[in-house]
Amino acid sequence: MQESTIEWRGPGFTRIPYGVYSGPALAQQEQERIFRGATWNYLCLEAELPEDGSFRTTFAGETPVVVVKDDDGEIYAFENRCAHRGALLALEKSGKVENFQCVYHAWSYNRQGDLVGVAFEKGVKGQGGMPASFCKEEHGPRKLMVARYCGLVFGSFSEDVPPLEEYLGDEICQRIERVLHKPVEVIGRFTQALPNNWKLYVENVKDSYHASLLHLFFTTFELNRLSQKGGVIVDESGGHHVSYSMIDPAAADSSYREQGLRSDDAQYRLKDPSVLAGFQEFDDGVTLQILSVFPGFVLQQIQNCLAVRQVLPKGEGRSELNWTYIGYADDTPEQRTVRLNQLNLVGPAGFISMEDGAVGGFVQRGIAGARELEAVVEMGGEATGSSEGRATETSVRGFWKAWRHHMGA
Amino acid sequence: MVDVLAICAFHAAYAHAIDSDELERWPSFFTERCHYRITHVENEREKLPAGIVYADSRAMLEDRIAALREANIYERHRYRHLLGMPLVESADGGGAVARTPFMVSRIMHSGETGLFATGEYRDRFVLQGNRLLLAERVVVCDSTVTDTLLALPL
Numbered sequence: 001m002q003e004s005t006i007e008w009r010g011p012g013f014t015r016i017p018y019g020v021y022s023g024p025a026l027a028q029q030e031q032e033r034i035f036r037g038a039t040w041n042y043l044c045l046e047a048e049l050p051e052d053g054s055f056r057t058t059f060a061g062e063t064p065v066v067v068v069k070d071d072d073g074e075i076y077a078f079e080n081r082c083a084h085r086g087a088l089l090a091l092e093k094s095g096k097v098e099n100f101q102c103v104y105h106a107w108s109y110n111r112q113g114d115l116v117g118v119a120f121e122k123g124v125k126g127q128g129g130m131p132a133s134f135c136k137e138e139h140g141p142r143k144l145m146v147a148r149y150c151g152l153v154f155g156s157f158s159e160d161v162p163p164l165e166e167y168l169g170d171e172i173c174q175r176i177e178r179v180l181h182k183p184v185e186v187i188g189r190f191t192q193a194l195p196n197n198w199k200l201y202v203e204n205v206k207d208s209y210h211a212s213l214l215h216l217f218f219t220t221f222e223l224n225r226l227s228q229k230g231g232v233i234v235d236e237s238g239g240h241h242v243s244y245s246m247i248d249p250a251a252a253d254s255s256y257r258e259q260g261l262r263s264d265d266a267q268y269r270l271k272d273p274s275v276l277a278g279f280q281e282f283d284d285g286v287t288l289q290i291l292s293v294f295p296g297f298v299l300q301q302i303q304n305c306l307a308v309r310q311v312l313p314k315g316e317g318r319s320e321l322n323w324t325y326i327g328y329a330d331d332t333p334e335q336r337t338v339r340l341n342q343l344n345l346v347g348p349a350g351f352i353s354m355e356d357g358a359v360g361g362f363v364q365r366g367i368a369g370a371r372e373l374e375a376v377v378e379m380g381g382e383a384t385g386s387s388e389g390r391a392t393e394t395s396v397r398g399f400w401k402a403w404r405h406h407m408g409a
Numbered sequence: 410m411v412d413v414l415a416i417c418a419f420h421a422a423y424a425h426a427i428d429s430d431e432l433e434r435w436p437s438f439f440t441e442r443c444h445y446r447i448t449h450v451e452n453e454r455e456k457l458p459a460g461i462v463y464a465d466s467r468a469m470l471e472d473r474i475a476a477l478r479e480a481n482i483y484e485r486h487r488y489r490h491l492l493g494m495p496l497v498e499s500a501d502g503g504g505a506v507a508r509t510p511f512m513v514s515r516i517m518h519s520g521e522t523g524l525f526a527t528g529e530y531r532d533r534f535v536l537q538g539n540r541l542l543l544a545e546r547v548v549v550c551d552s553t554v555t556d557t558l559l560a561l562p563l
Contacts, residue, residue, distance in 0.1 A: 093451070186457060187457055187458055187459045188448070188452050188457045188458065188459025188460070189451065189452060189457065189553070190449070190452075190459075190461050190553065190555065191553050191554040191555070192554070192555050192557070192558070193554050193555065193556045193557065194557065195556075195557055214482065216479070216480035216481070217476065217480050217481070270472045271468035271469075271471050271472050271475075272466050272468035272469045272471075272472055274465075274466070274469065275469065275472070320554070325459045336458070339459075340458060340459055340460070340463050341463060341465075343459050343460070343461075343463055344462065344463055344464075344469075344473075347461045348461050348555035348557075348558050348559045349447065349461040349462045349555075349558065349559040349560070350461075351473075351476050351480070351481065354481060354483060354558040354559070354560060355481065355482045355483070355558075357557050357558040358482070358483055358484065358557055358558055359482075361557060
């Protein structure tokens with residue numbers, strides 16, 4: 001494969017060459033070194049595989065993957081690709097199966113991804129058939145290692161990846177456990193097609209600096225201000241992060257007004273505030289927690305609005321964002337209604353999130369013809385560590401630290 | 410008796426309000442307590458209740474328009490609704506239940522037109538005085554994918 005020729009100037013992570021957001025060679029390297037490399041890819045929720053034989057189709061990067069629960073209670077994942085000619089094995093997004101059979105030539109696989117049947121293996125009436133040397137055990141789709149944590153199912157193609165909990169680290173594990181401490185139920189799924197490279201969306205998730213500047217809704221209703229109590233956690237690898245804050249009316253200050261920011265508009269009020277009405281369900285006072293796991297997983301708690309997001313590359317300048325909205329299995333009807341109302345904040349039409357769907361495209365279009373130039377990611381200094389303030393790009397730099405580590409760049 | 414022609418006339422006025430940027434009139438097509446939700450066929454099939462827009466009052470619809478005008482950042486664009494013939498499931502002197510297919514193209518400020526959404530309105534109308542109003546509109550999109558963002562209502 002042709003090596004990409006991105007030049008990283010300087011030793012740190014404060015300058016991002018615009019060339020990293022395009023180019024087919026780089027996109028292919030990312031598939032091999034990141035998505036099929038020593039990382040854990042989010043695959044689905046355990047709650048989405050309720051019975052023996054339940055399966056979902058998903059992706060690790062661009063590679064199609066089947067995730068399935070076998071009757072030993074274990075979850076298996078393998079490439080959604082027949083070992084014969086490469087056709088998809090599972091065509092539906094989800095379902096329940098005894099085994100998988102390729103529609104093309106009827107080769108069949110068990111729920112663990114082993115090739116167990118070849119149509120006309122011995123030929124027909126003594127003619128044709130596979131050679132005697134053909135060994136089914138040696139043929140099959142590539143399998144992923146599967147690890148589960150708090151109801152999340154992750155998969156990895158690499159044997160070099162550390163165990164999932166070690167990969168995540170203590171602080172990230174604690175923050176996942178904080179939200180996913182009891183069984184969840186899916187309450188809706190939506191996909192957003194993004195007109196930009198996948199990394200621009202991941203950077204946006206990690207960018208606590210933009211949140212209350214781009215999103216007036218956040219700021220005006222004091223859902224998230226940089227002046228609120230909170231912080232950013234970045235793990236040792238740089239690749240995972242948590243940004244959190246607490247609504248505290250007593251802490252309202254004038255820092256936004258002093259900056260004359262568009263996003264602070266005291267005239268603007270809701271006629272029906274039920275979109276913001278919530279209930280306290282976390283006793284630590286944290287009302288917003290956005291958590292990401294390298295390369296493309298996000299767990300979100302915005303008040304009572306819970307969701308997981310999966311960021312998938314779709315070619316160099318496109319990506320897809322899969323939203324899975326969740327509630328707890330033991331929600332009361334009233335609690336469920338609160339979540340449904342608060343979901344207006346997020347997703348493709350979200351009062352907050354709709355802007356995140358577009359802003360990556362603004363960058364993608366803005367950097368055309370500027371491959372030799374670079375972004376400035378210096379807010380909060382050069383470090384990639386945790387930070388008490390959120391006017392920082394520390395976790396964006398952390399992402400690039402992890403990316404460069406995996407890419408060998 | 411609410412008839413198919415009355416529903417067609419309602420749809421024409423509703424689509425016109427959105428497509429001609431008279432968004433402030435959009436909530437007036439609904440009753441004060443109402444249900445408006447945008448979802449897609451897969452969520453409906455699995456009976457998953459969440460929407461990408463979810464409102465249970467006219468005031469929430471008014472807030473959405475205010476947010477679009479005052480708060481949200483999105484590139485200027487408009488829609489063109491093309492509505493099919495309503496399939497009236499029941500109708501009487503008080504209202505009607507109907508489903509109506511739609512196609513909505515999005516015209517960007519840069520000049521491109523693209524098919525943005527197709528699907529079906531699942532409606533429950535009530536007659537208030539001599540005005541037909543939506544007590545419920547579930548917008549069931551055929552595709553599970555939304556391109557970039559959904560700002561204007563469907």
